[in-house]
Amino acid sequence: MFVRNLFVMVLSGAFLAACGPTPHPAQPDLSELYERAPRGQLPDGVRPTAYRVDLTLDPRQQRFGGSVTMDVAFDQSATGFWLHGQGLEIKDVILSGRTLDEDDGYWRDVLKSGVAWVGFPRRVSPGTVTVRVDYTAPFDKNLSGLFRVEEQGDAYALAKSESIQARRFMPGFDEPKYKAPFDISLTVPEGYEAISNTPILSRDPVENGLERVTFKRTRPMPTYLLSLAVGPFDVLEAPALAPNAVRRAVVPLTGYTRRGKGEEIAYALSTTGAMIDFFENALGIPYPYEKLDIIAAPQWPSGATELAAAITYRESRILYGPSSGPAARRSLLNIHSHELAHMWFGDLVTPPWWDDLWLKEAFASWATGIVLSDLEPDGGFELDAISESVSAMSLDSLQSARAVREPITLNENIRNAYDSITYDKGLAVIAMVDGYFGADIFRPALGRYIERFEDGIADSPEFFEVIGQETDEPDLTKAFRSFVEQSGLPRIDAQLQCLEDEAPTITVRQSRYKPLGSPIEEERRWTIPFCVVTGAGAERSRQCAMIDRETATISLDAGAPCPDWILPNAGGTGYWRFNLEAPQWATLAVNFSELSGAEALVAVDSAMGAFRAGDASLVSVMAVVNAAALRSERQVVAEAISAYATLLQFLPKNSDARASYEAEIQRLFKPQIELLAQASDENGRILASKLESFVARYGNDAELRAGFSGAARSYIGMHVEDETRTLTSDDFSTALAIAVQDGGRPVYEALLSALDEIDDPMFERAGAYAIGQNTDPTLNGEILELAVSGALGTREAYTIVSGQMGRAETRAETWIWLRNNFPTFVRVIPGQRPRATPRLASDLCSAEASGQLSRLFERYGDLAPGHERALAEAQESIQLCVALRDAKSEEVRRYFSLLTPVEPELPTDQLPEDTTPDEIN
DSSP: OHHHHHHHHIIIIITSOSSSOOSSOOOOOHHHHHHHSOSSSOOTTEEEEEEEEEEEOOTTSSEEEEEEEEEEEESSOEEEEEEEOOSOEEEEEEEEETTEEEEEOEEEEOOTTSEEEEEEEEEEOSEEEEEEEEEEEEOBSSSOEEEEEEETTEEEEEEEOTTTTGGGTSOBOOSTTOOBOEEEEEEEETTOEEEOSSOEEEEEEETTTEEEEEEOOOOSBOGGGOOOEEEOOEEEEEEEEOOOSSOOSOEEEEEEESTTOGGGGHHHHHHHHHHHHHHHHHHTOOOOSSOEEEEEESSOSSSEEOOTTEEEEEHHHHOOOTTOOHHHHHHHHHHHHHHHHTTTBTTTBBOSSGGGTHHHHHHHHHHHHHHHHHHSTTSOHHHHHHHHHHHHHHHHTSTTOOOSSOOOOOGGGGGGGSSHIIIIIHHHHHHHHHHHHOHHHHHHHHHHHHHHTTTSBOOHHHHHHHHHHHHOOHHHHHHHHHHHSSOSOEEEEEEEEOOTTSOOEEEEEEEEOOOTTOOOOOOOOOOEEEEEEEEETTEEEEEEEEEOSSEEEEEOOTTOOOOSEEESSGGGOOSSEEEOOHHHHHHHHHTGGGSOHHHHHHHHHHHHHHHHTTOSOHHHHHHHHHHHHTOSBHHHHHHHHHHHHHHGGGSOTTSHHHHHHHHHHHHHHHHHHHHHTTOOSHHHHHHHHHHHHHHHHTSOOHHHHHHHHHHHHHHTTOOOSSOOOOOOHHHHHHHHHHHHHHHOHHHHHHHHHHHHHOOOHHHHHHHHHHHHTOOOHHHHHHHHHHHHHTTTOHHHHHHHHHHHHHOTTTHHHHHHHHHHSHHHHHHHSOTTSGGGGGGGGTTOOSHHHHHHHHHHHHHHGGGSTTTHHHHHHHHHHHHHHHHHHHHHHHHHHHHHHTOOOOOOOOOOSOOOBOOOOOOOO
């Protein structure tokens, strides 16, 4: 705070005399401004109180322009102020105000991150100055800021403002704490739709076939929630959101898609009302905006963005069309409910800076499982949430992992907070607290938090203060903070002891989880809301305690028999991994059917975690994994699949162990596909699809591969003799990838032609993925050149290169190409991607590759601002890979080489439940 205030003092007063106006103070030179420019947050004491945006947006052109007028309040006299603007061609800066006659100011671009300086011709007194900036700029080509895209001969312009991309298309205070109302006018081609955050007030013709569209004033909001979209959109008016017990107003609901896709947004619109009603009733706070638009963008750099009242999605994530499968439906529900939750968490109440990103993203992620479980109680969405929680643990196992809440001092590092730690670990911590203390205690407090900070900002200390007051549970806040404010994953070692004439006890010890080869040295302690479940015969018992020391002893009921098994994560809601002694792993595997789905899921993750840490034999671990493989819950089976996929790296191709590995996958998983063949429920169909994909790709099953390949070849217009299976979007990625791998150049060329002809966003996305899964080294160079040509789009460039880095057959050639062509590559990928490019090397597994990665970013790091965190994570991942390979390769090879085929015993009393498979690779 002192440093930021010092900047204001120096630049607002040091250039001036202490008394009387200075007609023409000397302009600071650029080097002086560069030294003093804020690298992170802007200085205190200056803030916008209103914006007036007046732009001409014609997506048929290459440029846009207009003016932004800001009312800027100063707490002390000043000769200028810091703000944001990046890549703007400034024409004029016009100043006016109570203490300043209309005059010209000046603009200086100072930092590459978009920090600029607006200077005044003379010092102004404290108060408000109106600043109008006239400018032009090119539409962005890489899906950043205000960009244009062409689809099926039509051009569209869209603004991607989050997190710090509004500065790419307008001058302003591009930080979340600066919430102000916007008055927006857009001049657009006649007949084009114009969308922003509020309803249209007027639409008036102007010269040259253009129209001026004026919108109502917004509620106070930060720049990152600003929506601008122009194009020949299809418009689908849905029934308005009717008033309810919480909200009196009717809210218009509208869907927008590119031309010809309007009907495919109908399903998303049909689910919206029930989700909004849930959030309103749960929080006791009405939906905060005058309308709700659901926009399917022809292209979008992320899955979706919660632009206030004008939520914008990548069309492949929100459209539901003729090819859509059941997994696509669940994916749509997940992302849609997440973005709707943001209308309260992030939009209505906003974190002041990006170190508190979790207050919007983690809560929106957690809310997804809550609302969907309420709307579809039998859908298994609560297991999806557990699975997402577990997914954060791999990243959190690294020494280089960040905390959920960690200081961010540089603009270049802001996007690094958008990771699994913020979203999934944050979700896990919220769910853990909610589960331990009870929904009736925790959830009502959230509504009071939203109510207290409505239309304002709130940081983590303010959140913890409100939650602590509302719940009157000091341990709740302690537990929250211990998991949010420090990095790392807890490990719980549990030891069962049964002595004659004494109650059984479980001794638990907490430490920081460390995989083999980890550079982690420091220990951590958490305040852990710990619960263990035990089983003796048909009886289950649950014991809980708040653990804030290294060790604790939990006594079971006096007179209770010694448990047959223990699971040190009752309900699966705890965010930790546990380790057991070998006999307890064995009894857990034997009694696996006694576990709930969530408990089974975390048991597999913890068993594999113990293997990676060198604390459990593969025999013990695979007993748990194989028991999980026969469960009915899709997420549990997916965790078993993930365990098998992890082991592939240890098995050389064409080796006997590799052949046994593939045979074991076919033996264990293929019979379940046959059992699921007649499944009529959505969850069974999704699990069947996931199993088929896994057995075909990792089990190398010839029959399944031929079926997928034939169906894909037929779909893309190639001649196929036999009748083929019907493909849905759930199968596109697997079928197309196998067809490319097994069919080589003819399939590759047919797929390229099909991508030009088939207008299906999910097919297009899967097609790019499939090209990246090529295994023919002779096609590798051609495919990499295709990626950077732009022919398939900027997002697809990253997808294809990432895929070729992930394939063992093409990894070496792709790594050489990437090091030789890195500048070209980063120029064509989406603007928020370069910082993440070190992760492309995460599958490399040698000290030599680690050195090459370091040298690559020593040379080209300036082209990827903010890459340092991703580089540290990638380097550590390579280090852990080498250590695990050296320690465990022989054990894995021996295990599969010695396998004796045994037919699995399949459960026959029920069919699988649950949903949405991620792509296996």
